[in-house]
Amino acid sequence: MKETEGQALKQHALGIVARLNEAGFEAYFVGGCVRDELLGRPVKDYDIATSARPEQVEALFQRTVPTGLQHGTVTVVVHRQPFEVTTFRKEGDYSDYRRPHSVEYIDSLHEDLQRRDFTMNAMAMDLNGRLIDPFGGQADLERGILRCVGSAQERFSEDALRMLRCIRFAAEYGLKPESGTWLALLGAAPLLRHIAMERIRAELERMLTGSDPSGAMLLLKDCRLLAHTKEKLCWARLDEIDSVGELDLRKLTRLEDRLAYLYLKLGAGQGDYDTDMRKLTFAKKQIEEVGRIVEANAWLMHELAAYTVRDAGEPSHEARELWVEAALRYGIDGLQTLRTIYKLDRNIRHAAGTDTVTHPIFTEWIRHGEAWLAEMPVARLRDLAVTGQEVLEALQGKAGPWTGKLLQALLRQAALGSLPNRKEALIQAARELYGEMQEKGIR
The missing domain is CATH 1.10.246 (Serum Albumin; Chain A, Domain 1)
Structure with missing residues (x-):
């Protein structure tokens, strides 16, 4: 977000807080916007907590949307920008390991913050910039620690999705889960079976498009959390990959490219990645784009294995023919991504069972593959x-x-x-x- 846009967003948010205060209600910025401002990171949205009841919020502002009245949330729209305004609340028992069975409006900011997941997300800031931090979130951030509010075991048993959020936050902000939080996560891991697959997919997408996707995958490998989803996934085999944390996934720019690389490392064949991504509710187009890369690799590795048992001619000539043929079958974009993966990780060969360490054809693909694709006069009928x-x-x-x-x-x-x-x-x-x-x- 550009600085001027960010400044305008904050001014609109300050105006909402000021209006609530003028009407005699408490109102504060809460959660991620406070955390990101303390860290000097761009703030994408401002959430506001208030002592005002939803109907009182609706009466104060010209344009509102009742987006979450069952949870006390009203969206206030200012200059086409939405701001979630939520009444202070406490939550009843969690009956499905995801959402509270009931919500009760309260007048205590402290009690409202107490129900949140991690200390870094349980801070508030008033209109004048005064920080309210009853659980030590700022100190945890300064120490590089990610810690649950109160009992980590209770927080994860209330909402099992918080375990994936723990992994995502730790990687995104370069934090180390506090020992009690990590042990509680390991113990509560089987509860992930209660979480819908589309929610798991959304968290995986955020991890893979975040600031440290490789770090997130390494944490997932260490805790084996994805072995506990309600449907069996290839991702459960992350712990079998030795080099997950060694590759900088950021060098693959698109989400689909990063997914394809991981599926190759997991040894996923055509049926595996397709079934996996459908279970996780990925879009059809995403599945197709990942498939072109995974299947191109499988075809090339098959041809590479065949090459080793026949008397071929000049490696460069043979390599170009195979590379161009693969581009015609699976598309130029897929081959460009595959060459990048090969450059980053020659060990990708193990997924297909073909040794490419010194293979002359594989070396030619890395060396000349980009130029061969650029030289192709035609690519489609x-x-x-x-x-x-x-x-x-x-x-x-x-x-x-x-x-x-x-x-x-x-x-x-x-x-x-x-x-x-x-x-x-x-x-x-x-x-x-x-x-x-x-x-x-x-x-």
Whole structure:
């Protein structure tokens, strides 16, 4: 967020607090905005806690949205910016390890802060910038400690999702879970089976797009938390990976690229990653993008293994043909990501069972793969200077299974540069290929 936008956001939030104070109510900034301001990090949103009841908040502001009245939350909209304003509350028993069975409005800020998850999120700040920190959140941040408010065992048993939030916060803010908090997490890990898979997916996405995704994965490996989800996941095998913390996942810019790398390290095949991501409710497009990378690696490793048992020619020539073929099958973007993964982690080979330490083909992919992709004249059938209909008309043939095979053969030759991407040259090559196919009985 730009500095001017951040300043405007804060001014709008201060205006809400001031309006509540003028009306005779207590009001404070709470939670993440206080934490991030103390750390000098950009504040993305301001949450406000108040002694005013929801109907009183609605009466004070011109535009409000009843986004969470069952929990005492009203969203106040100022200059199109939403601000959550929540009445001081305490919570009843948690019946499903996720949400409280009941909520009771109260007049005590201290009691409201007491129900929160971690000390760094249980701080408040008033209109004048005075910090209210009854549980030592600021001191914990200064010591680099992540600690639950009160009994860690109770906090995790109230809401089992807090265990994943513990991992995410620790990695995001470079904190070490306090020993009692960590031991309580290990003991409460089986409670994760009560959490919906889409909530687990949301936390994983935040970890992988956060400031230290590798650190988050290392913590998940150490606590084996994902072995306790309600549906079995490939992620449960994180503890089998030796080098999770060694690779800087930030060098892979997209979430889908980071997911693909992890699935490769987990040895996930086509059925594995697809089933896994569906269980976690990832979007279809995300599954497809991860799949192109995982499947491209599987195909290339299969071809690499076959290469070792035959007398091939010049490694560079053979490597380029395989690389271009993979790009045609799985897309240029997928191959670009795969080359980055290979550069970062040559040990990715173990996932496919193919040794590539000194393999000349694998070395060529890393060395020249980017240039080979950039040099490809065509990458898809629509890039060809001739259409399927034009080929049919030139050959005076009837469409059949042979048509797609012939067009793919033309695409491959044009992509490798052995056939000019010109209509006349493509038609002539199509005639020759068609004759060969007829001799082989391909219709």
